[in-house]
Amino acid sequence: MHIRTFRAASLQDALEEIRNQMGTDASVLHTRQVRDGWMGWLGRTYVEVTAGLRGVDDAKTPDDSIPQADAEVPVTVPIRSGYMQAEPTFPGPFEGFREQLIDAGVSPKTALRWLKSTESFTVGLGDSINEPWMDHLQRSIARELRIGGPIRTQPGAKHIVALVGPTGVGKTTTIAKLAAGFRIQERRRVGLVTIDTFRIAAVQQLEAYAEIMDLPMEVVENPSQMQPAIERLGDVDLVLLDTAGRSPSSDARIDQLVELLRMAQPDETHLVMAATSSSSTIQSVLKGFAPAHPTAAILTKLDEATSTAGVLSAITASDDFAGIPLSYLTNGQQVPDDIQVASAEPLLSRLLPGSFVTNQMEAA
Ligand SMILES: Nc1nc2c(ncn2[C@@H]2O[C@H](COP(=O)(O)OP(=O)(O)OP(=O)(O)O)[C@@H](O)[C@H]2O)c(=O)[nH]1
Ligand SMILES: [Mg+2]
Known part of the structure; x- marks a missing residue:
């Protein structure tokens, strides 16, 4: 031979x-x-x-x-x-996955990257190739996912964390959940600052949470008020900074945000995005908010997302993008319960609409 x-x-x-x-x-x-x-x-x-x-x-x-x-x-x-010139065909259920991923909003290039990586991954697994194919695909994607961990506070450190992002994604609700978690579970002294003065209702929304939790709160209307407001919060361990939702395509509004952040000098800036968004929306949010230098991302409304494939394709690391580390996931409207420190499993278990995942697992 x-x-x-x-x-x-x-x-x-x-x-x-x-x-x-x-x-x-x-x-x-x-x-x-x-x-x-x-x-x-x-x-x-x-x-x-x-x-x-x-x-x-x-x-x-x-x-x-x-x-x-x-x-x-x-x-x-x-x-x-690059990737294949001619379209490759994948064995077994992989070909079905490719169609499902693309239907779920993943670009053909990313779907191909994930499937090629899954294919080579399964080659190395020898006998365990009989495991459900979906598990292998999820593991391949997990290898590209960046998990950054939660906010860490030290007593007396006055750690400043700003939440930024598009309108209505859940920034204020997430601030309330974080404030409750740090105040009640971690017994930290928490102060709130809002610079969302565009809507009276927005200030009232945060004020209501501040009152219930008995937290000091400051309202900032322009950049020069930022440092005095943070000073007035006194001896707190954690300052949570709520900001007005902004369209990522509005350069002027992003510039205002950057100026406010420059005055606040946050230790961390978390970009809040809805897990229900399409891949292209997430990509434009990442691009639009890049001048705010986000250090982490929070994905909200996971409970409403039928598939996370599109979102994952936009936030995972690739040759062109370093990926963004995730800090928290939120999965409902309830304050303070519906939040968890980010991990891969809740995102990957919703990768594709449930029926497909079940079919593949049954077929495997
Ligand atoms: N289903 C679901 N709804 C959520 C979640 N987080 C927030 N919401 C809801 O989303 C809506 C908007 O939440 P806000 O916290 O006001 O959003 P925001 O980003 O502060 O909005 P703006 O300040 O207007 O930009 C509210 O109805 C929240 O209850 C979540 O994890 N799941
Ligand atoms: Mg808000």
């Missing part, structure tokens, strides 16, 4: 090269995932496929014209800089 070993970025690429070089009669003998670089660190991950070609030459002696097994010197298939 003529045996050769190929390395490629994905199983798909390796099989294509095997077909090109050894013909369609070649059979795959072994697959594994390998990593180059020092001790596997800082290297790239490849799929290594050993293929064999049985034929009339099997009976020949070793000095025959056909080369013998050369597993020590694998043929490395060039890793392409």
Whole structure:
């Protein structure tokens, strides 16, 4: 048997090269995932496929014209800089996932990246390939997801955290949930500042929470009032700064926000976005609010999201985007209960509409 070993970025690429070089009669003998670089660190991950070609030459002696097994010197298939030129087809349920992901608002390029990564991931798993395919897809996406952790406070540190984001995504409600959590569970001294003076109702909304929780609250109308207001809050451990919702496409309103933040000098700025938004909305929010230098993101209204695929495609790390670390997820209107420290599981369990996930798991 003529045996050769190929390395490629994905199983798909390796099989294509095997077909090109050894013909369609070649059979795959072994697959594994390998990593180059020092001790596997800082290297790239490849799929290594050993293929064999049985034929009339099997009976020949070793000095025959056909080369013998050369597993020590694998043929490395060039890793392409972009994705496939021609559309690849994926085995088994992967092809169905691709359609579902695209229907859920994931760009074809991102769907392809996730599926290629899942495919090469499952190659390395050997026998456990029988696990539900959806689990593998979720794990591939989880590897690109950044979880930043919760706000950390120290007594007396006056840690300032601002929440920014588009209108109606749940900034004020999330401030109330955070304030209650830190005040009641962590026994921290919390102060509130609102710079949402565009609507009287907005000030009243936060005031109502401040009164119920007996928290000091300041209203700031222009940048020069910011520092004195923070001073007046006195000796608090955590200052939560509520801001007016802004359209990410309004440069003037974003500039005003940046100026207010510059005066407040927040330690953390959390960009609040609704998990019900489309991938393109999230992308434009990330772009529009970039001048505010968000350090983390909060995803709200997870309870209303039928699929998180679109949102995940916009916030996960890729070659072009570092990803944004998540701090909290909110899943309902109830203050203070409906908030949790961000983790991958609640997002991935809603990746695609439930019926599809169930079907795939049953089929697997
Ligand atoms: N279902 C659901 N509703 C939420 C959640 N968080 C907030 N809401 C609701 O979303 C609506 C808007 O919430 P707000 O907190 O006022 O939103 P905001 O971002 O402060 O709005 P603006 O200040 O107008 O920009 C309210 O009806 C909230 O009850 C959530 O996690 N799930
Ligand atoms: Mg508000």
